[in-house]
Amino acid sequence: MKCKVCKRRAVINLRAQNRGLCEECFDTYVLDRVERTIKRFKMFSRGQRVLVAVSGGKDSLGLWDILARLGYNPTGFFVDVGISRDGYSTRSRMVVESFARSRGMDLLVESLEHWWGKGIEEIGRRVLCPTCGMAKRYLTNRVAVERGYDVLCTGHNLDDEVAVLLSNILNWQVGYLARQAPVLESWHSRLTRKVKPLVLLTEKESALYALLRGIEHVEVSCPYARGATTLFYKRLINQVEWRSPGTKQRFYTLFLRNKGLFEGVAKEERESLKECDRCGQPTWEGLCAFCRFMEGSHGDTGREVSKGNQV
Amino acid sequence: MAKVVMEGRVWEVRRRMNVLRFLEKEGINPEDVLVLINGKVVTEDAVMEPQDEVKILWVLSRG
Numbered sequence: 001m002k003c004k005v006c007k008r009r010a011v012i013n014l015r016a017q018n019r020g021l022c023e024e025c026f027d028t029y030v031l032d033r034v035e036r037t038i039k040r041f042k043m044f045s046r047g048q049r050v051l052v053a054v055s056g057g058k059d060s061l062g063l064w065d066i067l068a069r070l071g072y073n074p075t076g077f078f079v080d081v082g083i084s085r086d087g088y089s090t091r092s093r094m095v096v097e098s099f100a101r102s103r104g105m106d107l108l109v110e111s112l113e114h115w116w117g118k119g120i121e122e123i124g125r126r127v128l129c130p131t132c133g134m135a136k137r138y139l140t141n142r143v144a145v146e147r148g149y150d151v152l153c154t155g156h157n158l159d160d161e162v163a164v165l166l167s168n169i170l171n172w173q174v175g176y177l178a179r180q181a182p183v184l185e186s187w188h189s190r191l192t193r194k195v196k197p198l199v200l201l202t203e204k205e206s207a208l209y210a211l212l213r214g215i216e217h218v219e220v221s222c223p224y225a226r227g228a229t230t231l232f233y234k235r236l237i238n239q240v241e242w243r244s245p246g247t248k249q250r251f252y253t254l255f256l257r258n259k260g261l262f263e264g265v266a267k268e269e270r271e272s273l274k275e276c277d278r279c280g281q282p283t284w285e286g287l288c289a290f291c292r293f294m295e296g297s298h299g300d301t302g303r304e305v306s307k308g309n310q311v
Numbered sequence: 312m313a314k315v316v317m318e319g320r321v322w323e324v325r326r327r328m329n330v331l332r333f334l335e336k337e338g339i340n341p342e343d344v345l346v347l348i349n350g351k352v353v354t355e356d357a358v359m360e361p362q363d364e365v366k367i368l369w370v371l372s373r374g
């Protein structure tokens with residue numbers, strides 16, 4: 001197959017767009033697509049302070065690389081959750097740190113151990129993965145707000161979003177559907193604005209970008225990872241995509257166009273937002289989910305955000 | 312014979328065949344993978360020649 005633009009050898013067949021692209025034209029396509037996504041959904045602009053949540057995986061490191069190349073001067077943020085099994089956290093942290101070092105990019109690292117005196121294996125116990133996700137979101141939001149970042153970027157790609165969308169629809173999770181979007185506005189001063197600049201890039205495109213850019217990422221998955229259902233949905237949707245190219249993007253963008261259907265629910269949720277009695281983070285109840293959990297197991301919501309830890 | 316490797320699985324492919332044919336035969340959806348022949352990323356229509364080293368990379372994560 002030849003590149004539709006320059007006729008060189010293609011590295012990917014974008015069946016949804018009915019064209020193949022060579023390595024160079026694919027690179028241009030990715031940068032252009034992410035830039036357009038940022039503009040189309042008014043995510044952020046140059047000069048704003050941009051934080052990127054990085055895990056060591058291909059999507060988040062790829063995103064960080066793309067944003068830097070586009071001139072957004074992004075700072076990376078890694079949460080070391082303290083998973084010692086398979087040396088997972090240490091390995092991930094080393095991957096992220098060496099990526100930052102080799103490209104001269106700013107990186108912030110925080111660890112659960114530093115905040116709560118212990119890692120997730122002790123804090124989470126039976127429900128480790130969901131608790132870990134919650135702790136990461138909590139800490140990331142707090143650090144983004146308290147250090148004055150304008151926006152927090154995550155590496156969710158089109159496949160991630162579509163899998164979640166399918167799951168939310170299959171279960172008619174109306175509240176979640178109301179909230180699912182490429183931009184989550186901050187409707188509270190202690191809630192950071194969250195954006196997903198990769199939402200119009202498929203997982204395959206994201207993986208290819210990382211590969212062609214020589215981005216070394218964590219290959220093994222977390223020993224406590226769940227998400228088998230997400231994976232199942234992704235494969236299911238890819239079967240539909242193979243038979244009917246373009247389905248994935250249509251499913252997602254038409255959902256966004258029809259999001260007004262859920263506005264009533266969204267408004268109700270926004271209006272009932274309060275501040276957590278313990279840590280001041282926004283919540284719908286007296287205590288935020290994180291504090292409620294910590295109260296049951298530990299009773300401490302951690303130290304203040306420090307100025308240090310900049311790598 | 313072309314040697315095809317995917318996450319620990321190995322195939323020896325005797326006949327010349329294109330990537331799509333191989334993936335279909337093995338029940339692998341081309342949307343789920345990237346294929347490299349002798350270290351270069353290729354599209355599904357690329358042909359696997361007898362001396363080729365083929366690597367199939369799974370792209371989907373649990374995220």
Ligand code: SF4
Nearest residue numbers: 129132133222224225
């Ligand atoms: S997969 Fe679950 S346990 Fe592992 S790092 Fe992610 S959120 Fe934490």
Ligand SMILES: [Zn+2]
Nearest residue numbers: 003006022025
């Ligand atoms: Zn080209």
Ligand SMILES: [Zn+2]
Nearest residue numbers: 276279288291
């Ligand atoms: Zn709280």
